Amino acid sequence: xxxxxxxxxxxxxxxxxxxxxxxxxxxxxxxxxxxxxxxxxxxxxxxxxxxxxxxxxxxxxxxxxxxxxxxxxxxxxxxxxxxxxxxxxxxxxxxxxxxxxxxxxxxxxxxxxxxxxxxxxxxxxxxxxxxxxxxxxxxxxxxxxxxxxxxxxxxxxxxxxxxxxxxxxxxxxxxxxxxxxxxxxxxxxxxxxxxxxxxxxxxxxxxxxxxxxxxxxxxxxxxxxxxxxxxxxxxxxxxxxxxxxxxxxxxxxxxxxxxxxxxxxxxxxxxxxxxxxxxxxxxxxxxxxxxxxxxxxxxxxxxxxxxxxxxxxxxxxxxxxxxxxxxxxxxxxxxxxxxxxxxxxxxxxxxxxxxxxxxxxxxxxxxxxxxxxxxxxxxxxxxxxxxxxxxxxxxxxxxxxxxxxxxxxxxxxxxxxxxxxxxxxxxxxxxxxxxxxxxxxxxxxxxxxxxxxxxxxxxxxxxxxxxxxxxxx
Numbered sequence: 482x483x484x485x486x487x488x489x490x491x492x493x494x495x496x497x498x499x500x501x502x503x504x505x506x507x508x509x510x511x512x513x514x515x516x517x518x519x520x521x522x523x524x525x526x527x528x529x530x531x532x533x534x535x536x537x538x539x540x541x542x543x544x545x546x547x548x549x550x551x552x553x554x555x556x557x558x559x560x561x562x563x564x565x566x567x568x569x570x571x572x573x574x575x576x577x578x579x580x581x582x583x584x585x586x587x588x589x590x591x592x593x594x595x596x597x598x599x600x601x602x603x604x605x606x607x608x609x610x611x612x613x614x615x616x617x618x619x620x621x622x623x624x625x626x627x628x629x630x631x632x633x634x635x636x637x638x639x640x641x642x643x644x645x646x647x648x649x650x651x652x653x654x655x656x657x658x659x660x661x662x663x664x665x666x667x668x669x670x671x672x673x674x675x676x677x678x679x680x681x682x683x684x685x686x687x688x689x690x691x692x693x694x695x696x697x698x699x700x701x702x703x704x705x706x707x708x709x710x711x712x713x714x715x716x717x718x719x720x721x722x723x724x725x726x727x728x729x730x731x732x733x734x735x736x737x738x739x740x741x742x743x744x745x746x747x748x749x750x751x752x753x754x755x756x757x758x759x760x761x762x763x764x765x766x767x768x769x770x771x772x773x774x775x776x777x778x779x780x781x782x783x784x785x786x787x788x789x790x791x792x793x794x795x796x797x798x799x800x801x802x803x804x805x806x807x808x809x810x811x812x813x814x815x816x817x818x819x820x821x822x823x824x825x826x827x828x829x830x831x832x833x834x835x836x837x838x839x840x841x842x843x844x845x846x847x848x849x850x851x852x853x854x855x856x857x858x859x860x861x862x863x864x865x866x867x868x869x870x871x872x873x874x875x876x877x878x879x880x881x882x883x884x885x886x887x888x889x890x891x892x893x894x895x896x897x898x899x900x901x902x903x904x905x906x907x908x909x910x911x912x913x914x915x916x917x918x919x920x921x922x923x924x925x926x927x928x929x930x931x932x933x934x935x936x937x938x939x940x941x942x943x944x945x946x947x948x949x950x951x952x953x954x
Contacts, residue, residue, distance in 0.1 A: 497699045502670055503618050504630050506570070509667040510611040511631040513577055514604050515638020517660055518546060518756075519784065521597075522763055523646015523777055524653035531653075532590045536893045539764070544889040545594040549601020550608070550882035557606035558875025562727065565684075566614040567676045573610065574671060576603035577664030585658025601882075603664075609861075609878040613870060616862035617677040618697055620707070621930040626799060628862045632855055633795050636788035639759060643784035646763075647777040678708070679867060682715045710932045714867050730869040731876065738943040739864045740873060742922055747881035749915040750857040753811075754818060754908035755849050756885050757892055758783060758842065764893070765901060770832065779839055783846050790851030802927040803856060804945065807919050810852025815912035817845035818905045825902030853915055856923075857881060863926060866935040924948035 521543050529539055553573075561569040580600030587593035612628050619627040645656045675697070681690035690711070694704045731740055762783060766776035798806055821841035824830045830838060865873030895904050925948045926934055937943050 497697065499674070499697045500618065502673055503615055504627050506667055506670050506674065507611055507615045507627065507631040508634040509663050510607045511634030512638040513660055513663055514607060515635035516642045517600055517604055519639040519642035519759055520645065520656055522759060522780055523643065524656055526763060526773060527653040528590070534590060538590050540890050540893055541594045542590060542597060544886050545597030546601035546604060547882050547886035547889055549598040550605030551879050551886065553602035553605025554609040554878030554882055555875050556602070557609040558871045561610050562871040565676045565680050566610055566617070567671070567674060569606070569610050570614060570671050571668065573603050573606040574664055574668035578661045581658055581660040581664060585654045605878060605882055609874050612862040613874050614677055616931065617679040620698065624863065626795060628859050632859065633791045636791040636850065640784040640788045643781040647781045649774065649777065679711055682711050683867065687712065710930070714932050714935060727869060728872045731872050735938055735941060736866060736869055739938055740876065743860050743864050743873060743877040744880040745918055746856050746860050746923065747877045748884045749911065749918060750853055751881060751884040751888055752908070752911040753814060753849055753853055753915055754845065754911070755854055756888055757908060758846065761892055762842065779842065782843060786843050786846040787850040790847050794851045794855045798855060799927055802925050803859065804919060804923050804925040807852050807856055808916060810848045811912055811916040813848030814845050814852070815909045817841045817848065818909035818912065821845065822902040822905030822909065825900065825905065863931055863934060866938060
């Protein structure tokens, strides 16, 4: 490799000040997602005691944020296409602030559930818009790591929420309302950022797009080359018929492989059992003989494991590859759930086997968070063509949140009907299905630019075998 090529690669891998702010906004957004969804795990024990809740209302309060997330994902898509990514994220920040405060002052469980629906609108809108915005702002060489800052921050948010819950000292209203502070910080940071250059090109504002690229790329970066690639894709899209754009474009046969893979991965990240563990681990453990303190400490251990697995995944995903990492990690998650279920089914879930049960939970979290969970938002940010990217990420986010909603509304009832062990076995089978899905359908997108991924789709070459060559341009 020549010195010129070395210098070019170094420039492409550099991160200037404004892109660092983009990464921070992504991280705060992910932190809010992790905290707002995770805080209910410990808070639910206090809320249930204060309002004397049954399983139905417990599930409704936990699931309220997920119903809102479905609405937010779909609404965020429409707004991000019409208003732009930047202004949509500003609105999402405002809803984060107001939703957190309304949850904190809710006088009844019904109003709390409704307030969590509003908060969920912000969560769903953020998961649809922020990773897409980051992916469109980032250079190809850094795209995976910057988008995964969002995913990593989810783990940070979960850890913080479990630590707050484990103290058993912070009132649930304070713990939920505290999320308004990082939401306000995110709003102030986003005010400094520009619009997505790809969205600007889509609006015919090429000069503004070039100016943005020069602001977010380091000195010496080949901005003209990147801009030409973006313009070329947009011109190709402009030549297509209206039915090939936006929501109608998702029905086109050449886009279908991306939609199937994106939505399939989204559903399987939830069906793998991660949300069952995050939301209901303390409830499941206390219902099976654990003390409240012990259950909350296990929840902290799970949150820390989630974060550590995400950190390692973030460090290696662009070297190991998205597909390969997922296929290596999923079997470990499946096996841990099968073993965990066996403890309960065979009546060996007593105090003598507590260390083994906790170990199974931690092993599951390690393999799941470090593999399949990394793919949920990353694939959505990069797999769809520009002409349908907003609609595609919206459908994928809605699929993820809709699956999560279904699980959260039914899990405690399923445990009552089937038993804890049998439910763990069921989710173990979902992990087996996830491995088969990735093996058969998911191509290796690591190192491929958004434009290159779109070219593969347009040419009908979107199988694992068609992505054997890794590219970084």
